[in-house]
Amino acid sequence: MNKKTNEELQALVGQATAGDKRALETLVACTQDSVFNLSLRMLGTFADAEDATQDILLKMITHLSSFRGDSSFTTWVFSIAANHLKNYKKHMFARYPLTFEYYGNDIENGEVQNIPDLTQNVEKEILAEELKMSCTNVMLQCLDVESRCIFILGTMFKIDSRIAGEILQMTPEAYRQRLCRIRKKVADFLGQYCGEYGSGRCKCKDRVNYAIQNHRIDPLRQDYMTAAEIPIQTIIDVKNAMEDIDDLSQDFSFCKPYQAPERTRHLIQEFLDSTQLSIIQQL
Numbered sequence: 001m002n003k004k005t006n007e008e009l010q011a012l013v014g015q016a017t018a019g020d021k022r023a024l025e026t027l028v029a030c031t032q033d034s035v036f037n038l039s040l041r042m043l044g045t046f047a048d049a050e051d052a053t054q055d056i057l058l059k060m061i062t063h064l065s066s067f068r069g070d071s072s073f074t075t076w077v078f079s080i081a082a083n084h085l086k087n088y089k090k091h092m093f094a095r096y097p098l099t100f101e102y103y104g105n106d107i108e109n110g111e112v113q114n115i116p117d118l119t120q121n122v123e124k125e126i127l128a129e130e131l132k133m134s135c136t137n138v139m140l141q142c143l144d145v146e147s148r149c150i151f152i153l154g155t156m157f158k159i160d161s162r163i164a165g166e167i168l169q170m171t172p173e174a175y176r177q178r179l180c181r182i183r184k185k186v187a188d189f190l191g192q193y194c195g196e197y198g199s200g201r202c203k204c205k206d207r208v209n210y211a212i213q214n215h216r217i218d219p220l221r222q223d224y225m226t227a228a229e230i231p232i233q234t235i236i237d238v239k240n241a242m243e244d245i246d247d248l249s250q251d252f253s254f255c256k257p258y259q260a261p262e263r264t265r266h267l268i269q270e271f272l273d274s275t276q277l278s279i280i281q282q283l
Helices: 006-017 021-043 046-062 073-086 100-109 124-142 145-156 161-168 172-193 204-213 262-274 278-282
Strands: none
Touching: 006 021, 006 073, 021 046, 021 073, 021 124, 021 145, 021 262, 046 073, 046 262, 073 145, 073 161, 100 124, 100 172, 124 145, 124 172, 124 204, 145 161, 145 172, 161 172
8 A cells, every 4th residue: 555644645636636547546546455454354255345345446536526624535535435334235244144152152063073175285274374364354243333343443453543433423432442342352252262362272273174164265265365465554544553442462463454456456447547537526
């Protein structure tokens, strides 16, 4: 993601709405990775995140002339993205919602023994890492949609409570209190069940074939292991230090950020190449 100051981004908005295609492309480049990572954590799968990212970026582009600068451009984009994702009903987990109780029961009682080798000659260690990233991301789907958004903004993006409150239309104090409770809930679940991030007995390597059998991972499509990882610092758009919310030691390191997939970048570029920029001034 290309790093720009808020002043630079606001200048680019003016240039883009005046018809500067390169300025518009820069705005997309500066926001697409953040939008994708928010979508991935909110929706749970790469395929759904790609679709939602395209929708959000197109919404950003076609509503660019409505940006008035009352907040930072980044806050404005996050507000568009958060509202879109909270109401997004096309993703898999909207059709098949999860709960912590269901997820914990599957970990405790899933029949992981006596399953044939389904790895298709892919190294089990690689598939175990794919499962770890997938499992912890899917775990977030056990949170209700607003709690999930609060957790992601606070834990992955480390957005200041004043900014997050503005995005989610709540007070900074309410945001901090809810984030504290949600982080503890996630940490308690990991501590109880997960052997990778807590003291639970669930080990990804032991569940690889079970996960393949249940279509949770695919040896021939490793979304997480093939995605281009980026440093977490590159998606922290607000540099204010995060408040001392609680003394929870869990750092939730499974929230790794990734580049938006090349297919998404290509589709957005196709849209930019085929669209008259005057449309931005009209919508």
